[in-house]
Amino acid sequence: MTEIASGALLIAGAFFYLAGTVGLLRFPDLYTRLHALAKVDNLGLGCIVVGLALQADSFAVALKLLLVWPLALVASAAIGYVIARRADALGIAPWRADHPAAPTEAASKRSDA
Template identity: 70%
Template sequence: MSGLDWLSAIFLLVGAAFFLAGTVGLLRFPDVYTRLHALAKADNLGLGCIVIGLLFQADSLAAALKLVLVWLLALAASATVSFLVAHRAWRRGIAPWRADEPGIRRHDES
């Protein structure tokens, strides 16, 4: 393997590790809001690392830019979807989990 292949492999593995951590957060965190934090942030960094890893293997400038474009579109979609899910959860009265009183509650504000 050449140096570039090694760099590519390292970034791909780091990216996979962030995806794994995001998924662990999704499973372990207590409510919808904290889970959205885990997904939006860890997975986007994971995807960024995977895109960088693949950039080392891209065979044309257009292919490289397409990878970056994929990442930007995924970022925009992820940020927007997080907002929509969190907003809907709030509107339905799902109160955020709190460290001092664990358990699912409802809040009365709109």
């Protein structure tokens, strides 16, 4: 039973990683790619970590394994914030469906980060 649950979680994690990579390759601009990267990948990591913790030998190993995930969550949240804010301060315009390449001057006028 534990084996089946663990395998299912591992496969789910692999799927989320695949979704993150497809998002990185296919999404149109920096912000959407950041969106794909910072969330989906960490969901995949969470699935894999929980799946592996199910088959850990001892409680200490499982706990240490589960500590990897909050660290990755905090790290990716910080990175996503920093990159998006810096990109905004540098004046990189978000992609829009109606007019794809419309650089806004307002963004670059803002104070530097």
